[in-house]
Amino acid sequence: MLAAADVTPAEAPSGAASAIRVTGLSKCYQIYAAPAQRLLQFVVPRLRRWLGLSPRNHYREFWALHGVDLEVMRGQTVGIIGRNGSGKSTLLQIICGTLYPTNGEVQVQGRVAALLELGSGFNPEFTGRENVFFNAGVLGQAEHVTRERFAAIEAFADIGAFIDQPVKTYSSGMLVRLAFAVIAHVDADILVIDEALAVGDAFFTQKCMRFLREFMQTGTVLFVSHDTNAVKNLCNHAIWLDQGRVRMQGTPKAVSEAYLREFYAQQGQGADPVEVVEAPETEVLGDQRLPFLNASNLRNDLQVFPHDPQAASFGTGQARITAVQLCDAAGQALAWAVGGEAVRLRIVVRAHQALTQPIVGFVVKDRLGQVLFGENTYLNYQLNPVRCEAGEELVAEFAFWMPRMPVGDYTVTASIAEGTQQDHVQHHWVFDALAFRSESSSASAGLVGLPMQDVRLAVRHMTGEEP
Numbered sequence: 001m002l003a004a005a006d007v008t009p010a011e012a013p014s015g016a017a018s019a020i021r022v023t024g025l026s027k028c029y030q031i032y033a034a035p036a037q038r039l040l041q042f043v044v045p046r047l048r049r050w051l052g053l054s055p056r057n058h059y060r061e062f063w064a065l066h067g068v069d070l071e072v073m074r075g076q077t078v079g080i081i082g083r084n085g086s087g088k089s090t091l092l093q094i095i096c097g098t099l100y101p102t103n104g105e106v107q108v109q110g111r112v113a114a115l116l117e118l119g120s121g122f123n124p125e126f127t128g129r130e131n132v133f134f135n136a137g138v139l140g141q142a143e144h145v146t147r148e149r150f151a152a153i154e155a156f157a158d159i160g161a162f163i164d165q166p167v168k169t170y171s172s173g174m175l176v177r178l179a180f181a182v183i184a185h186v187d188a189d190i191l192v193i194d195e196a197l198a199v200g201d202a203f204f205t206q207k208c209m210r211f212l213r214e215f216m217q218t219g220t221v222l223f224v225s226h227d228t229n230a231v232k233n234l235c236n237h238a239i240w241l242d243q244g245r246v247r248m249q250g251t252p253k254a255v256s257e258a259y260l261r262e263f264y265a266q267q268g269q270g271a272d273p274v275e276v277v278e279a280p281e282t283e284v285l286g287d288q289r290l291p292f293l294n295a296s297n298l299r300n301d302l303q304v305f306p307h308d309p310q311a312a313s314f315g316t317g318q319a320r321i322t323a324v325q326l327c328d329a330a331g332q333a334l335a336w337a338v339g340g341e342a343v344r345l346r347i348v349v350r351a352h353q354a355l356t357q358p359i360v361g362f363v364v365k366d367r368l369g370q371v372l373f374g375e376n377t378y379l380n381y382q383l384n385p386v387r388c389e390a391g392e393e394l395v396a397e398f399a400f401w402m403p404r405m406p407v408g409d410y411t412v413t414a415s416i417a418e419g420t421q422q423d424h425v426q427h428h429w430v431f432d433a434l435a436f437r438s439e440s441s442s443a444s445a446g447l448v449g450l451p452m453q454d455v456r457l458a459v460r461h462m463t464g465e466e467p
């Protein structure tokens with residue numbers, strides 16, 4: 001695809017300075033059996049001390065973090081993984097200064113912007129607009145700077161007239177949009193993000209990922225995720241927290257693999273055994289197992305959202321993409337597609353000036369902005385370019401078997417360029433022109449499940465020889 005280079009996380013420069021240093025960090029929560037115990041705890045120890053007796057506690061201690069040591073260097077992107085309750089949020093909250101540690105120390109160099117608890121930086125009674133100023137101010141940004149950036153913040157959040165409504169009327173998606181819009185415009189040095197909060201539609205997720213990947217080129221990112229693929233693809237360092245302790249840290253690949261190994265071992269070893277049913281004979285090209293899969297709850301249903309004519313784009317404007325559709329094999333636009341089935345991706349372009357060497361292309365990205373697959377018309381038409389006059393429409397269609405997509409959100413970026421594969425000018429590049437969501441999947445491994453034309457398992461009978 002004629003694409004901007006895929007951005008990989010920047011390696012921490014050698015000799016880089018420390019951005020976050022955590023030493024001997026522990027956190028003890030006090031657990032009360034009933035609200036009355038909290039009152040007793042407030043009154044009784046004081047009384048006992050006054051009477052000269054040793055104080056007695058009315059709570060149970062729970063140590064969420066035990067002696068955690070870690071260091072994040074400036075420019076690193078560090079992912080923290082761990083089971084529910086392993087202490088990830090507690091650690092991030094202490095690093096951001098919204099929670100006090102019981103023991104230990106945290107040193108942070110630079111301005112930290114965090115997306116941790118939904119709506120935590122907002123006053124629910126204030127409007128979105130007021131909260132932008134309030135929140136940016138808390139993050140250390142001067143009011144006049146926020147005023148200059150307000151239009152960009154409002155555009156990023158894209159919540160329309162809700163910007164002037166109190167945030168207590170917001171959906172959780174709107175809260176996240178506004179919070180992310182603020183942290184994307186406060187010149188933070190360090191971003192701390194709980195990925196579980198990154199709720200939003202595919203278009204917004206892609207917008208956040210574009211910002212994040214750009215930020216990662218120079219800034220420091222610490223983020224919590226349950227998704228080891230996200231950690232492997234975004235981070236250059238990973239930390240596994242287990243019951244409040246650092247169990248392992250190192251390369252995202254090594255840490256994710258160790259974490260998953262243990263996870264599967266605890267689940268009782270790998271996937272459930274599958275009863276093998278002889279695949280029916282079929283002449284149809286494509287995935288042989290499709291009739292079986294489509295009759296089961298493993299059918300890979302893909303909800304296709306309509307083309308977004310307002311999607312972010314750039315280019316000379318000499319030609320514009322007016323429609324992007326996912327169609328069935330007969331060319332009928334689909335609202336639902338099925339992974340493994342034959343589809344056609346149609347891209348319609350209106351030429352505003354004559355096009356002599358047009359190239360139409362697309363890429364499909366996952367929610368992290370990783371390019372999964374893509375294609376363009378160059379190879380097929382390099383020797384015989386299609387000419388299109390001003391005012392005419394150019395219709396490109398790509399026919400393929402839709403891969404079986406793991407559950408998640410995806411977007412299609414489309415482009416019309418002119419020239420050659422190596423040397424071309426972009427007339428219109430539309431980010432996230434189309435989005436689709438995979439609701440259920442049988443993809444067993446990898447970023448996409450390839451339609452398998454043939455899968456065989458044969459037994460070879462040996463004669464006479466010992467193994």
Ligand SMILES: Nc1ncnc2c1ncn2[C@@H]1O[C@H](COP(=O)(O)OP(=O)(O)OP(=O)(O)O)[C@@H](O)[C@H]1O
Nearest residue numbers: 029030062064082083084085086087088089090091
């Ligand atoms: N305010 C609190 N009072 C008492 N216990 C708490 C409190 N906050 C967290 N805990 C406990 O501390 C432990 C760590 O919680 P924490 O939220 O940091 O874990 P986590 O790894 O972020 O979990 P998850 O992945 O579910 O978000 C959990 O057992 C949790 O029940």
